[in-house]
Amino acid sequence: MEIDLTHKIEPVQELPGHQDRAWHVAWNPAKPLIASCSADKSVRMYTYNSPTGGSAAPTFSHLTTIPTGHTKTVRAVAWAPSGNTLATASFDANIGVWEQEEAEEEEGRKGDWECASLLEGHETECKCVAYSSSGTLLASCSRDKTVWIWEVHPDSDFECMSVLMEHSQDVKCVAWHPTEEILASASYDDTIKMYIDDPSDDWFCFLTLTGHTSTVWSLAWSPKGSYLASASDDKTIRVWRRVAEHKWECALVLEGNERSVYSVSWGVGPGLGWVAAVGGDGVIRVWVLSENEDSTLNHKLIAQMPNAHGVHDANSVAWCPRLGFENLLATTGDDGATRIWRVVEALRE
Amino acid sequence: MVEVFNPNPTIFAPAKSVKPFNTESLWVEDPFSFDADGEAADVEQLIDQEEIFDLIRSIYDPEHPNTLEELRVVSAPQITVIGNRVMVEFTPTVPHCGMSTLIGLSIRVRLLRALPSRFKIDITLKPGSHQSELAVNKQLNDKERVAAALENPVLVQTLEQSLVNASLRGQPAAEA
Numbered sequence: 001m002e003i004d005l006t007h008k009i010e011p012v013q014e015l016p017g018h019q020d021r022a023w024h025v026a027w028n029p030a031k032p033l034i035a036s037c038s039a040d041k042s043v044r045m046y047t048y049n050s051p052t053g054g055s056a057a058p059t060f061s062h063l064t065t066i067p068t069g070h071t072k073t074v075r076a077v078a079w080a081p082s083g084n085t086l087a088t089a090s091f092d093a094n095i096g097v098w099e100q101e102e103a104e105e106e107e108g109r110k111g112d113w114e115c116a117s118l119l120e121g122h123e124t125e126c127k128c129v130a131y132s133s134s135g136t137l138l139a140s141c142s143r144d145k146t147v148w149i150w151e152v153h154p155d156s157d158f159e160c161m162s163v164l165m166e167h168s169q170d171v172k173c174v175a176w177h178p179t180e181e182i183l184a185s186a187s188y189d190d191t192i193k194m195y196i197d198d199p200s201d202d203w204f205c206f207l208t209l210t211g212h213t214s215t216v217w218s219l220a221w222s223p224k225g226s227y228l229a230s231a232s233d234d235k236t237i238r239v240w241r242r243v244a245e246h247k248w249e250c251a252l253v254l255e256g257n258e259r260s261v262y263s264v265s266w267g268v269g270p271g272l273g274w275v276a277a278v279g280g281d282g283v284i285r286v287w288v289l290s291e292n293e294d295s296t297l298n299h300k301l302i303a304q305m306p307n308a309h310g311v312h313d314a315n316s317v318a319w320c321p322r323l324g325f326e327n328l329l330a331t332t333g334d335d336g337a338t339r340i341w342r343v344v345e346a347l348r349e
Numbered sequence: 350m351v352e353v354f355n356p357n358p359t360i361f362a363p364a365k366s367v368k369p370f371n372t373e374s375l376w377v378e379d380p381f382s383f384d385a386d387g388e389a390a391d392v393e394q395l396i397d398q399e400e401i402f403d404l405i406r407s408i409y410d411p412e413h414p415n416t417l418e419e420l421r422v423v424s425a426p427q428i429t430v431i432g433n434r435v436m437v438e439f440t441p442t443v444p445h446c447g448m449s450t451l452i453g454l455s456i457r458v459r460l461l462r463a464l465p466s467r468f469k470i471d472i473t474l475k476p477g478s479h480q481s482e483l484a485v486n487k488q489l490n491d492k493e494r495v496a497a498a499l500e501n502p503v504l505v506q507t508l509e510q511s512l513v514n515a516s517l518r519g520q521p522a523a524e525a
Contacts, residue, residue: 021496039496072500075493091497125497143497172493188491215491233491259469260492280469280492311433311467313492334466 005346009284009305012057012328012340017044017065022332024076024316030083032322033063034330036338037074037088042067043098044338045113050324057342058325066113068096076128080152081135086113089126095119095140097156116156121148121163132176132183137161139183141171147185147195149203162203166193175219175228184228186216192230192240194248211238211250218316220266223273227251227289231261237277239289239297252289252297257281259313267319268326274302274343278314278331282307286329286343303343309333353412355443360419363406363519396464398428401435404463407517408455411448411507418519422452427475433467435460440475449479453489454498455511 020039027034032048043066048058068074072091079086088096096118101111122142129140131152138150138158147164169188176183183195183203192209214233221228228240228248235258241251259280267274271290278284284305290298308314312334320328329341402425406418417423420442427438437456441449453472460470473486488494498504514522 073496091500127493143494170494188487214487311465 005303007303007343008346009303009341009343012342013060015046015060015338018336020336021334022336022338025318025330025332025338026077026079027318027320027330028079028083029081029321035077035086036332037077038336039073041070041074043074043077043088060340064113066098069115070096075126078129078131080131081133087129087138089129089140091125093122093124093126095126095129117158119150119158121160127171128173130174130176132181133178139174141174141185143170145169145171147171147174164195164203164205166205172215172217173219175221178221178223178225184219186219186230188215190214190216192216206246207248209240209248217261218263220264222266223268227272229264229266229275231264231277233260235259235261237261237264252299254287254299256285263316265318276317276319276329278317280313282309282312282314284308284317284331308339309335309337354446354448358413358420358442360415361421363418397430398425401428401430403518405456405459406519408459408515409511411451411511434469436471438473438475440478444478444480446479449474449485450488453485455508457489457495458508459512459515
């Protein structure tokens, strides 16, 4: 069925190079950098320029490849808000923290990315890692069913503040609220949990969101933080609305995916912004979400791209967070590639 | 000694292979292979229920010296192919079979290696055949768990033993 869509997803560039499945991609929030990670245990970084022409897309070029030293798949990458530090989550049960060495004056080039710290403690595969909006906290999660919260100290020193054992199964994803110190986690136990710090005690789970009927793979907060989107093996995306300070409720279920939804990203845009999702059916879908006057949610599919990674699954999707590049999307797939796309208005006849 | 979940399984004689045994199979890495005339081989037409069954019938059960076909764990009617989607249902020999995840994983690994990558594979227990049916199904179809399992050398070694004669496709193993 042909749907009349208002926008289209244009390919900008393919960034091949991983020798195995590319799991995840993350845009640096402060600099023109993008990092992807893979079952080949490496992280690849690309830089991009600012196009001079009005309608031109940026051009991406390979900057460096970090072999990482992780002994198993690198499952996820996350940038600190400063853009100076990258964290990696690996199936080898460790979290790596990477920083760029000081530039060497003689050679006139930036230094290599070096492992500044290795966070050990999880018992089994780490699935995800995330920095809080202030950059002072790092969260990690694992198949060992736990979520760890680490405090970031100067000189790449980390202190474990809390080990949260609320989920009954693997924890697949952690995501911090864009402005507040609220952490959300998603699990193989089909639930989403949220945590805050009790200043006189420990971090604790204040809310469990149920509704998905299978594994919850991915979470994305809306840019202003009043909504949370979750992507699931049940082929749906749920959108949860904040109805009180510590209360969220399901406001919308987005359907249309034909297989598991592995990743969701919420970018800025008209209304509440653009929600992009990818998964096992290999299709990129973009919806625009808006609030009606009676505060119910309105959603509209505005663009889709089938076979985004050929015949392969797409594993992650991410909107570029930088000003002037907000219509750029990155995806990774089982073909080992990272692909850059941009969402533009469809031309009308 | 590990626990044996079914010490005396019923063993069935394997059916005749439906296709002549041919080591020059279609299952090459490149799904878009070309024949001598330069025309794209119509692979899609050729992969059906029977072909999938041929690929998995000679996988060994992890706890018996028998194939999945001999134990009636897998059979052609339990396989469905719709377009690029392959659905394989399998039946454990006993409903408390602790090897079910391993059997399902061996079927998945065999198909991942043998089929062109355009195929999406779903592997499930026969409904009602296992006391932990939903948990096993969920695990077998979680690509992240499967990927992590395949980075575990001990598990991979066990899988390789189950798959050692998988390429026989129902033919009897050569005498040692």
